[in-house]
Amino acid sequence: MSARALLLLGLALLPSPARADSEWRMWRGTVEGAGALRLAGSGERPRAWQFQAGSHVWGYQPGLSVWSSAALGTVQGRPLVVVGSYDANVYALDALTGERRWRFTTGAGVYATPAIASIGGRQTVFAASSDRLLYALDADSGRRLWIYTVKAWRPTIGGARLSSPAVGKAGEKAAVFFGHWVWDKSLAGHLQAGGVTAVDATNGRELWSTPLGDNQLSSPVYAVLGDEARRLFVASENGNLYALDARDGKVLWSFTDRNAIKASPVYFLGARGPRVVIGSKAGRLRCLDALSGEEVWSFKTSHWLDGSAAVGEVAGRRLVFVGSYDTNLYALDAESGAMRWSYRTRAGIYSSPALLSDRGELRVLVASWDHHLHCVDAASGRGLWTVNTGRPLWDSITLGDSIWASPSVLELEGKSPLVVIGSYAGPLHAIPFDEARRQDVLAGPGSNRGFWVRLPVVMLAVAALTLILTRRHRRASARSAPPAR
Amino acid sequence: MIRLAPLLALLLLPARALAEPGMQRTQLPLSKIFDHPIFSLEGTHVELFSLLFLFLLTTLVMAVRKRRQLIRHVVQLVSLFVFFYVVFSCLGVFGMIRNTIHGISLIGTVHTESFFWMSLPVCVLAFSLTSGPFFCGWICPTGTIQELFTMLREAATRRRAPRATPVNLTLLAIFFLGFLYLVFTVGEERRLFVEDSSLYWAASTILVSFLVLTGLADDIASRALRWVSFLSILVSAVFKTIITSPVHFAFVDVFDPASAITTLVLGVSSIFVGRAWCRYLCPWGQLMSLVHRFSRVKIVASASACTSCGACVSACRVGAVEIGRVRTEHCQLCFACVDACPHGGIEALDTWRAPAAAEAEVREGRAP
Numbered sequence: 001m002s003a004r005a006l007l008l009l010g011l012a013l014l015p016s017p018a019r020a021d022s023e024w025r026m027w028r029g030t031v032e033g034a035g036a037l038r039l040a041g042s043g044e045r046p047r048a049w050q051f052q053a054g055s056h057v058w059g060y061q062p063g064l065s066v067w068s069s070a071a072l073g074t075v076q077g078r079p080l081v082v083v084g085s086y087d088a089n090v091y092a093l094d095a096l097t098g099e100r101r102w103r104f105t106t107g108a109g110v111y112a113t114p115a116i117a118s119i120g121g122r123q124t125v126f127a128a129s130s131d132r133l134l135y136a137l138d139a140d141s142g143r144r145l146w147i148y149t150v151k152a153w154r155p156t157i158g159g160a161r162l163s164s165p166a167v168g169k170a171g172e173k174a175a176v177f178f179g180h181w182v183w184d185k186s187l188a189g190h191l192q193a194g195g196v197t198a199v200d201a202t203n204g205r206e207l208w209s210t211p212l213g214d215n216q217l218s219s220p221v222y223a224v225l226g227d228e229a230r231r232l233f234v235a236s237e238n239g240n241l242y243a244l245d246a247r248d249g250k251v252l253w254s255f256t257d258r259n260a261i262k263a264s265p266v267y268f269l270g271a272r273g274p275r276v277v278i279g280s281k282a283g284r285l286r287c288l289d290a291l292s293g294e295e296v297w298s299f300k301t302s303h304w305l306d307g308s309a310a311v312g313e314v315a316g317r318r319l320v321f322v323g324s325y326d327t328n329l330y331a332l333d334a335e336s337g338a339m340r341w342s343y344r345t346r347a348g349i350y351s352s353p354a355l356l357s358d359r360g361e362l363r364v365l366v367a368s369w370d371h372h373l374h375c376v377d378a379a380s381g382r383g384l385w386t387v388n389t390g391r392p393l394w395d396s397i398t399l400g401d402s403i404w405a406s407p408s409v410l411e412l413e414g415k416s417p418l419v420v421i422g423s424y425a426g427p428l429h430a431i432p433f434d435e436a437r438r439q440d441v442l443a444g445p446g447s448n449r450g451f452w453v454r455l456p457v458v459m460l461a462v463a464a465l466t467l468i469l470t471r472r473h474r475r476a477s478a479r480s481a482p483p484a485r
Numbered sequence: 486m487i488r489l490a491p492l493l494a495l496l497l498l499p500a501r502a503l504a505e506p507g508m509q510r511t512q513l514p515l516s517k518i519f520d521h522p523i524f525s526l527e528g529t530h531v532e533l534f535s536l537l538f539l540f541l542l543t544t545l546v547m548a549v550r551k552r553r554q555l556i557r558h559v560v561q562l563v564s565l566f567v568f569f570y571v572v573f574s575c576l577g578v579f580g581m582i583r584n585t586i587h588g589i590s591l592i593g594t595v596h597t598e599s600f601f602w603m604s605l606p607v608c609v610l611a612f613s614l615t616s617g618p619f620f621c622g623w624i625c626p627t628g629t630i631q632e633l634f635t636m637l638r639e640a641a642t643r644r645r646a647p648r649a650t651p652v653n654l655t656l657l658a659i660f661f662l663g664f665l666y667l668v669f670t671v672g673e674e675r676r677l678f679v680e681d682s683s684l685y686w687a688a689s690t691i692l693v694s695f696l697v698l699t700g701l702a703d704d705i706a707s708r709a710l711r712w713v714s715f716l717s718i719l720v721s722a723v724f725k726t727i728i729t730s731p732v733h734f735a736f737v738d739v740f741d742p743a744s745a746i747t748t749l750v751l752g753v754s755s756i757f758v759g760r761a762w763c764r765y766l767c768p769w770g771q772l773m774s775l776v777h778r779f780s781r782v783k784i785v786a787s788a789s790a791c792t793s794c795g796a797c798v799s800a801c802r803v804g805a806v807e808i809g810r811v812r813t814e815h816c817q818l819c820f821a822c823v824d825a826c827p828h829g830g831i832e833a834l835d836t837w838r839a840p841a842a843a844e845a846e847v848r849e850g851r852a853p
Contacts (some may be wrong), residue, residue, distance in 0.1 A: 185592070448672040451681075455688060462689045466702045466710060473706030 008218060024071040024082075024116040027164035027219035028352055029408070032311040035264035035354035035365075036409040036417075037072040039079055046079075046410070046418040049098025053085050060394040062401035063109045063161065067422020069205030069352070070408040073116035075101075075139045079410055081420055082125050082139070083428060084110025089137070090127045091428075092142060095410050095418060098430055102142030107131030108159075109365055111403070112178075112219065117167040119174055119201045126176050126201075128162035129186025133473050134178060136204060146204035148457040152196065156186035161216050163264070167201060168222035169230060169341050170208065171247045174201040181215030196220060196234055196242075198249060209247035213238045218264040225290065226272055233276050233290070235261040241278050243293060253293035258282040260303070263352075264402065270296075270319065271335055277320055281296055281400070285322050285330075287337060297337030302326035307352035312362050314379045321378070323366045325400070329376060331364075341381030346370035348399070349404035356417045358433060361478040365407045365419060367398070373407060373421055375436065385437050390425025395450075411435075489639065530738035533604045535567050540612045543623045547616075553824050557622070561629040568626040581606040581769055610776055617833070618773040621763065622819030628763055630748060631755035637801055638756045648699045657698065657757050659703035661691045664750055671742045681743035686714070686759070686766055687750035693765045694758045704758075704804055707765050708815065715768035759802040774814040781837040784811045784823060790830030800825035 028035045032328070068084035072095065079095035086109040092101045105128035114127040116139060123139035134152070136145040150160065163179035164165070170177075175198045184191040194217050197209040215237035223231050230246035237260045241251045259282035266277050267290060274290035286298045287304055303325035311334060318334035325348035331340040340463045347369035354365040362378035372386040405422035416434040423429055526664045542563070588603030609620050621628055622695050693710065696702035754761040763770050775799055777783070786797070791809040798806050805815035811831065823831045 269669075451668075451672065455685065458685045459688055459692050462692055462710070463696065464709050465713065466693055466696050469706040469709050470701070470703040473703050 002159040007163060015310040022074060023118060023167075024048070024073050024114075025168070026115060026166035026222060027069070027113050027264050028266070028308055028310065028354075028406070029072070031221055031223045031267040031351060032312070033308045034312065034409075035069070035310065035345075035352060035406060036356050036411055037079075038411040038413075039074060040413050044096050045415055046412065046430070046432050048097045048432055049430045051093055051098050051100070051430075052093070052426060053087050053089065053091065053428075054340050056087075057393050057426075058086060060397055062398045063111070064109055065402045065403040065404050065422075066424050066426065067428055068164075069110055069113040069406045070420040070422065070428070071114045071116050071125075072408055072420070073123060073125075073139060074408050077134040079418075080116070080139065080411070081141045081408075081410075081430070082114045082116060082127075082426075083405075083420075083422060084112060084129070085422075086111065086125060088129070088131075090114060090125070090129075090137065090142075092139070093428075104137055104142045104144070105132065106135065112132065112162050113164040115165045115167050115176070117174075117201070126165040126167065126178075128164065128178050128180075130160050130244070132157070132160040132162070132180070132182055134165065134176065134199065134204070135163065136176075136201070145348070148197075148199045148206065150180045151182045151191075151193075152154070154184070154189060156184050156189050157191075158183040158185050163217050164219035165234070165236075166220045166222040168224075168232075168246055171466070173207065175199065175207055175246070176201050177220050177222060177232050177246065178408065179212075179220055181214075181216040187189055194236060196244060196249065198246070207250040210244060210251065211238055212242060212251075213240070215260075218261060220244075221265050221276075223267040223274070223290065231290065233265040233267060233278075235265055235278055235280075237261060239280065241265060241276070241293075242287070243276070243290065255286070255288055255293045255295070257286070258284070261297045262306045262400070265463045266309050266311060268334065270318070272296075275334070277311070277322075279307075279309065279322055279324075281305075283324065283326070285309060285320070285337075287320070287334075296394045299330070299332055299337045299339065301328065301330065303348060306350055306400060306403065306407060307366075310353040310355050310364070312355045312364075312378060314362050319378065321355070321364050323351060323353060323368070325349065327368070329353065329364065329374070329381075331368050331378065331381060341374045343374070343381045343383060345372070345374055350404050354407040354409045354419070356411055356419075356433070358417065363433075365409065365439065367404070367407060367421060371425075373419070373431075373434075373436075382427065387429075387431060387436050389421060389423040389429065390427075393426055523751075533608065535571050536605055536608055539567060539624050540565055540608070540620075543619055544612070544616050547619060547623070547818075547820070557819060560623050561632070564624045565626050565629055572839050581609065581770070582718045583722040586719070610772070613773055613776045614780050615782075617780050617784075617818040618703050618777045619815070619818040621770060621773055622817035627748070627751060627767075628760060628817070630752050631760045631762060632802060634752040634755040649700060649824050653757060654695070654698060657691065657695050660753055661688075661695075664688065664691065664746065668743075671746065683747040684743050687747040688817045690750060690754045690762050690766055694761045697731045697765075698757055705762070705812075710765050711767060711771035711774075715765045715771040718768045763803055764815070777813055777816065781835055782818065783813055783834050783836050784816050784818065784820075785821075785832060785834045786811050787830045787832070790826075792828060792830075794825060794827065796825045797822035797831055806831075811853065 012447040024037060031038055064086050066086050070081050070083045075081045081095045084090050088106050090104045090110055094101055110127055110129045112128040114125050116125050117288040125137040125139045127135045132150045138145055139330055149363045160180060160182040165176045165178040167176055169175060177196060177198045179196050181194040192214040193211060194213050194215050195211040196295060197208055198207040199205060200207055213236055218235040220232045220234040225231055232244040232246050235241045239257045239260055241255045245252055245343045257280040259280050261280045263279045268275055275296060276288045276290045279285040281304045283301045283303050283305060284298050287296045289296055301324035305322060305324050307323050312319055319340060320332045322335050323329045327345050327348055329349060333340060345368035349366050349368045351367035356363050360473035364376045364378050365373060367373050371389055371391055373389050374382045374386050377384055404424055407419055407421040410418040416432040419433060419436060423430050523694040543560055546560060549556055572641050584602040585606040589600045591599035613620060693707055697707055704717060785808055787810050793808045798808060800821040803815055803817055805812045823833060
């Protein structure tokens with residue numbers, strides 16, 4: 001029996017991964033990208049709340065995100081929301097009340113979703129900040145346990161983008177894996193380096209580091225393919241998806257797409273083997289064999305795919321959900337890539353979908369540039385409700401540079417699920433699912449009033465300028481023309 | 486009309502043939518042929534190679550005098566094909582300015598990306614310096630689409646110079662209202678972002694065409710607007726304040742209704758004023774005219790050989806030729822005037838070889 005067959009057999013014997021467990025170990029919580037955490041119910045009902053970090057609006061720069069996608073966990077039996085902010089803080093909030101438990105200030109914006117995992121019996125938050133540091137924080141108190149420095153500070157260092165950490169195992173050690181990209185434009189200390197690093201989750205010591213070109217990397221997904229087969233899948237803006245051995249960081253295979261990849265991959269165990277799904281700026285969603293990197297199927301959308309996909313099960317069939325900047329949320333058959341349905345929003349979808357169970361029915365949540373959070377029935381693609389999340393803090397923003405926050409869902413047994421999303425309008429919203437259903441508002445796609453005011457102004461200015469130029473030209477021509485006799 | 490058939494076929498047939506079953510109704514009928522990079526050079530993909538191929542092809546065939554205009558249309562056809570179905574990169578007239586600035590800002594940060602963003606604009610400028618601004622006349626897909634519309638009008642009316650008849654003006658006004666309605670419809674469906682600011686340029690193109698057609702504005706004087714257009718894009722690129730989408734929707738294989746409307750507007754405006762966009766608002770055209778001042782190849786008219794027959798004037802679709810004179814700053818090196826002159830009085834000149842003397846020679850009719 002070949003090694004591949006053995007591995008597949010091993011995979012078949014592995015228990016199917018739970019859709020959500022009690023830890024938020026990577027960017028969308030699970031390998032399948034559900035963006036949900038299921039917890040045993042407590043007595044308290046979650047209520048709607050909003051959290052505003054501060055009133056000051058910091059300057060916009062391409063690539064920033066007001067909030068990272070929220071990570072969910074528990075501490076002392078209470079559900080916890082941990083979220084990074086562009087104001088350089090990591091916030092931990094009580095999920096049921098929105099009360100702030102602690103705040104940890106880093107040196108730069110925290111755009112990467114923190115990971116929450118139990119390490120040595122202690123709930124630990126791993127937060128990657130743009131200050132080139134990976135922090136391990138005590139989930140209970142916010143106290144710093146250790147830091148790992150990707151690149152030491154020097155006066156000319158330009159900046160960094162760190163991707164969301166993924167918690168897993170490198171060999172026998174509990175490890176945190178994360179992608180990083182650091183640059184220094186100075187002539188003397190010239191540097192541009194992207195890579196993935198694994199550090200010991202207990203003490204922050206580096207286990208291995210693999211350089212992967214000079215581009216920004218997406219958030220890695222840590223998947224267990226077998227006892228000895230632990231893999232990291234990470235994509236780069238240079239258009240490659242890499243599969244790394246989690247033990248030593250060795251690149252096992254890579255797949256080159258036609259355009260930059262901003263999205264992070266997701267992993268699932270298909271009927272014919274393990275699969276990785278990734279979308280790119282070329283607008284094509286690809287499903288690859290996780291063992292070999294060969295393409296199994298692909299699906300073309302009409303615009304960028306900047307969000308990750310999510311894999312869920314509807315009526316015994318696995319579906320892949322992905323939102324595209326072409327305004328559609330697609331549901332595809334996970335085995336064949338055939339489209340089951342599509343749901344159209346009023347603007348490009350930037351977020352990764354979150355999946356939740358509403359009284360046994362699977363629902364999909366996505367956020368769109370129409371400034372609404374949409375809830376869609378996963379079986380039929382029918383829109384159920386939308387909630388207005390507000391307009392961006394800045395007028396002039398670049399589409400497609402940032403990974404804006406995606407919704408995360410806390411499912412409490414016997415209670416209405418709580419949807420948490422950081423809005424680019426400023427606040428972090430927590431909305432109980434049933435309350436959102438009651439709101440059921442679909443306001444317009446945002447006002448285009450600004451455009452209709454500016455258009456006549458621009459046209460008046462152009463007309464005036466044209467007439468002035470003409471007048472000057474005619475005067476000059478009259479002066480230079482020979483006098484009439 | 487027969488000459489237009491392949492162009493129309495190019496636009497319509499591959500779109501049908503390449504349409505994929507998974508596409509939604511929002512998908513424009515365009516699909517790139519190459520979904521995987523041909524060359525495994527990370528970050529550069531096929532763009533630079535495609536463009537180099539186009540440039541080299543053009544420089545070779547430009548020298549062929551026999552049926553040169555037909556050859557030019559074939560090159561334009563190949564170019565449209567490349568831009569619609571092969572390359573992904575935005576080679577738009579806004580995009581190239583923005584990409585150059587973006588590429589410069591990335592020096593020291595991401596080498597491959599910096600190279601990727603700057604390679605195309607630098608390549609266009611370098612070729613323009615050595616062989617003249619033939620990009621505008623032979624390759625630019627936005628120019629080709631405008632020319633296609635102008636040719637349609639010429640075929641229909643058998644007349645080259647646009648006239649300010651009440652019918653023309655009314656049609657242009659109706660088209661402007663249609664444009665507003667289209668934008669309104671798009672705005673109903675989605676928000677208009679700063680990325681959609683090409684719509685302002687589209688509206689301005691119609692407006693300036695209208696003013697020129699009525700005689701309120703002067704054709705040559707209005708071309709100074711290209712400076713305003715160029716500077717506003719440059720400033721917005723440097724300060725990253727306003728981000729403009731590619732004027733041309735086909736470059737990046739994405740759903741971009743604002744660019745699609747703008748492209749339509751540029752085409753239709755060219756029915757009324759030949760290559761209206763190139764004349765009045767193309768920011769890249771302004772840059773090309775600056776480069777053309779120093780470029781090796783220039784089109785120069787010989788004063789003595791000129792019989793004032795006007796063939797060159799009516800042949801030029803950008804209004805760069807006056808009787809006995811070629812305005813270098815507006816010339817797109819399409820060779821239409823050279824081929825149209827029955828006396829061979831207009832020539833392409835290598836000004837680097839003997840710059841001033843050669844030019845004077847031709848101007849005064851002493852050239853062999």
